[in-house]
Amino acid sequence: xxxxxxxxxxxxxxxxxxxxxxxxxxxxHEYMSWYRQDPGMGLRLxxxxxxAGITDQGEVPxxxxxxxxxxxxxxxxxxxxxxxxTSVYFCASSYSSPTGVFGNTxxxxxxxxLTVV
Amino acid sequence: xxxxxxxxxxxxVAEGNPLTVKCTYSVSGNPxxxxxxxxxxxxxxxxxxxxxxxxxxxxxxGFEAEFNKSQTSFHLKKPSALVSDSALYFCAVNHNQGGKLxxxxxxxLSVKP
Numbered sequence: 001x002x003x004x005x006x007x008x009x010x011x012x013x014x015x016x017x018x019x020x021x022x023x024x025x026x027x028x029h030e031y032m033s034w035y036r037q038d039p040g041m042g043l044r045l046x047x048x049x050x051x052a053g054i055t056d057q058g059e060v061p062x063x064x065x066x067x068x069x070x071x072x073x074x075x076x077x078x079x080x081x082x083x084x085x086t087s088v089y090f091c092a093s094s095y096s097s098p099t100g101v102f103g104n105t106x107x108x109x110x111x112x113x114l115t116v117v
Numbered sequence: 118x119x120x121x122x123x124x125x126x127x128x129x130v131a132e133g134n135p136l137t138v139k140c141t142y143s144v145s146g147n148p149x150x151x152x153x154x155x156x157x158x159x160x161x162x163x164x165x166x167x168x169x170x171x172x173x174x175x176x177x178x179g180f181e182a183e184f185n186k187s188q189t190s191f192h193l194k195k196p197s198a199l200v201s202d203s204a205l206y207f208c209a210v211n212h213n214q215g216g217k218l219x220x221x222x223x224x225x226l227s228v229k230p
Contacts, residue, residue: 004160035220040126042207042220043161090160105151106218108160 002026006091006109013081013116021076021112023091031094032074033106036060036087043090049074081116088113119144121210123221130198130228138193138224140208150191151209151218152182161207167191178202198228 007022025032033048035058045058049068063085065077074093078085091109121142130136142148149168153161165176172184182193193206208221 040222042222043209044220045218105163105166106161107163108153110160111158113158 004091004093004107004109006089006112008112009110010113011115013078013114015081015083015116017081019078019081021078021089021091021114023074023076023109024072025074025091025093025107026072027093027095027107028071029093029095029107030071031096032068033058033092034064034066034074034076035090035092037090037111038087046076046089078114083116086114086116119210119219121208121219121221123206123208123224125224126222127225127227130226132200132228132230133197136195136198136202136226136228138206138208138226140191140193140221142189142191142208142210144210148184148189148191149211150182150184151211152176152180152191152193153207153209153220154178155205155207155223157204164193164206200228200230202226203228 004025030051034046035043037043044060046060046064047058047066049055052068052071055066055068068074089112092106094106124139151166152164154164155161164180165174165182167174167184175181180195182191184191206224206226209218211218
């Protein structure tokens with residue numbers, strides 16, 4: 001059972017380049033989300049999905065796109081990388097809404113360290 | 118709006134001593150509270166959560182947390198710290214009216230031999 005798998009683990013981009021962070025989970029979770037982690041700011045929600053074909057914005061969605069064509073996969077696309085997007089990115093999944101009435105546990109991937117120069 | 122605060126950026130403890138990592142929250146409904154731990158260059162791992170019931174919640178690796186509604190706190194505790202407990206700890210809150218899961222800024226725990 002692999003859980004939540006993210007790739008790549010490390011990436012350096014030039015300003016203006018685009019790239020996709022991949023995320024896959026094998027727990028048949030309906031809910032998936034992307035967070036970014038910055039020093040002193042905790043984790044901030046970028047985008048989330050409540051099921052295949054359904055996505056919504058989180059706290060800091062600008063500059064990022066997502067899609068959810070399957071239950072398993074939830075890629076995050078950086079359209080035109082900027083230095084402000086240098087961060088650690090975490091993909092997460094949960095059985096049901098992590099914000100729902102049952103307080104479902106979120107499972108996190110190992111993280112993707114992105115540097116934009 | 119819901120929020121969570123971890124008032125200490127860093128907590129230093131000697132091995133064998135008890136440890137406390139503080140968390141206070143603000144929500145409009147009944148809170149759902151979580152603690153996660155992050156080891157260097159790793160993802161977050163779930164430690165424990167409070168949904169309802171007993172105010173003292175026991176979790177992984179010997180950690181526990183006490184929900185205090187009057188003080189709106191959910192402090193993480195362990196009776197005897199280990200060097201291997203050194204990590205970054207995050208408190209998170211949601212509530213039963215929906216909304217997003219909000220994380221605190223994190224507390225760096227350092228346990229010295």
